[in-house]
Amino acid sequence: MTRFVESTITFPYRRSLGPMLSAFMTALTERRILGIRCGEAVLVPPMEWDPATGAALPLDLVEVGPAGTVQSWTWVPAPTEQHPVQRPFAFAFVLLDGATTPLLHAVDAGSAAAMADGMRVAPRWRGERVGRITDIACFVPGEQPELDGDDTGPAAQPVEIMDYNARITYRNPVPPSADRAVELSRQQRLVGMRCPQCERTYVGGRGYCPIDSIELGEEHEIDLAHTGTITNFVIITPVQYPGQTETEPFARVFVLIDDSDVVLAYQPTIELPVADVRVGRRVAAVWASPGEEIDAGGGMGVSLGALIGWMPTGEPDIADPDLVNRIF
C-alpha cells in the first residue's frame, strides 16, 4: 500500500500595485469605488489597458456606484474557506452605477430565491479596510451601503503594496522504494540501486533509472561505503524567509562515495566548521541514534533518512583537480 504524505505550502506574495491599482485600492479604504475611462466605456474592475486592443489607458479614473445592478449570478450553496462569505451566497456580476462592465463579487442575499437579474445591490464595507477587493465584504440587496464593524477610517498613506498568501495542501504518494531506502537507513545501511543496463547507481530509493527509464527493485540493491570525499560545496548565509530555521552561515557539501560513482548532493556537515570545508576533504557518514526522529521523506525528493550528515575522518585530503567537477 503506497504511503501518502500531506504537506501545506504557503506562497507569500507581496505585489506592488502600480499607479492605477494603487488608486483603486486606496479609494476602497475611503469607501469609494473607481473605474477607468476607456473611450466611451468605464471599466470596472479598472484595467491599465483596453481589453479589446491592449492599448495603454490614460489614468482617467471616475467614481462609480456604490450601488449597482446584478447582471448575472450563481448560487454557492457550500462556500469554501477561500470564499468571502461563509454561508450560502451568490457570486454575481454587478454592474455598478456609472460603469459599463461588471464586477464579480459576492452577494449576501440569504437564499437563491432572493436573487434575480436586475436586482439592486450595494456594498457592505468592512469597518477595517486595508486596500484590497475584500474591503468590500460583499454586496447586499438594496441601495444603501452598509458598514460591518467599527470604522477605522481610510488608509493614512496611499496603498502601494498588496500581500497575498496563497496556501495549498497537497497529498503526494511516496514510492515504496523511497520508504525502503529510509527503512534501510535506520539499519545504518547506505543502499544504492544499480541499473542493469547502464550500471549507474542511484541512492535514496529513486526506484528507476532516469537514463534508461526502467524500474529498479530490490534485486538491484547494493550496499555502499560509509566514507567519501567532498567534491564541491557551498556556504549559505541564511536569508530569513518563512520556514528558514538556520540563523548562521552553514555548509552543504557534495560527497563522492568511496568505491562508487555515486555523488550525494547537498549534504549537511557535522563537527566541521564552515572555514574548514575544502574540496578533497575526507568525510564519514553520521547516523541518527536509534529512536531519534528522522526525515521520513516524501513526494519526489531524495530522502536519506537516518543518514544525517558527514563529519571529517582526519585522513589526509585527496588532491585531485577533477574532483570539483563531480556534483552529480
Add this chain to the structure above:
Amino acid sequence: MGTSRDIAVIGWAQTPMVRHTELTETQLLMQVITDALTPIGLTRADVDFTCLGSCDYITGQAFSFVSNLDAIGAWPPKRDSHVEMDGAWALYEAWLRLHEGDIDIAVVTGSGRSSTGDPSLIYPMEMDPFFLAPLGADPVTFAALQARAVIAAGIADERSMAEVAVRSRGTGDVDTLLGGDYVRQPLRRHDLPPITDGAAAMVLATGERARQLVARPAYITGFDHRTECHNPSFRALDDSPSTRIAAAAAGLGDAPIEVAELQAAFTHEELLLRHVLGLGQEVIVNASGGALRENPIMATGLIRIGRAADHVFGGGRRALAHATSGPCLQQNLICIVEDGEGQR
C-alpha cells in the same frame, strides 16, 4: 504537402484514467512514453526533441517538471522543452520545432495528478491576483456564469446540457439528472467534469520518417491558438471569438471534417463550441466521452488530438481537435489532422 516537412502524429498512448493514482507523475510518464513509442518500433534514443506539458501548481512542487525529465531518458543530453500548459500546447511547440527541419521525431506529453490537491481551492489562486483570487473565484462559478449566458443566447438549455452529459458518459437518464440539486445554478453535478489523474504521450514525425514508420500518419494540416482577456468581466460569455479565429486560421472551412474532439469540461461548453465552430449534425462530436468522462488536467487537451488522430489512423479523412485553458474558454487551440490522400 507531401514534402519531408509534413508533420504527422504517428502514435500516442494514455495511462489508465483514475480518480486517484498511487503513482507519481514521473512514474505515469515513464509508463506512457514507453507505451507510445513501443508499438511504432521506436525507443527513447530515437527521439530528437521532447516537450512536456504539466503544472507545478497542481503538483505542489517547484520545478516538478525537472523530475519528469527522468521519464524521457535525458542522457546523452536531449533537446527538451516544457510548457506550463496542457500537452496540446506542448504539441504546438514540438510542431513548430519540427518545422526547423533538422530533426525528425518528437515526443510530447501532458501529465497531471489532480488528486494531489483540491482543485476547487487551487484554481482560484491562478485567477487575477487583485480582483478574483482574493474572492476565491472558482472555476465552477465561472462556468455557471458562462452557462447562464449561453442559455440566455438560446444556444443551450438545461435539458440539452443533460443530454450532452448522458451521451458523453454513456450512462444516466436526462429526466433523472434534471431532478438533481444545483452545484452552481444552472450547473448540476452531471454538468461538471470528473477529477482524474493521468498522462498522455504523443509521437510526431516528419513526412518521410512518418510514412516509413506507420501506414496512416495523421498529418497536422492546420494548427492555431488564440487567447482572450484574462478577466471574464470583459468578455462576451455567450461567444468564443478566440475559438472562431483559431479555427479559421487552422483551415476548418477548407474541407468537411468527419469528427470533432472538443475539450469541453462542462456540458454547455460543448454546445457553445459546436455553435461557434458551426459543426453540423453530420459531425461526430466527442465520441470518446471527452472531458466529461475523463479529465486529466494538463493532458485532457492533448488526448483530444490523440482521439482525432485515431480517426485518421482508423481510415478517416479529416478530424478537428480543440483544447482550452483558462476560465470560460479563455484560450483556445485548434488542430486539424488529415490522412495524406489528395495531398501527395
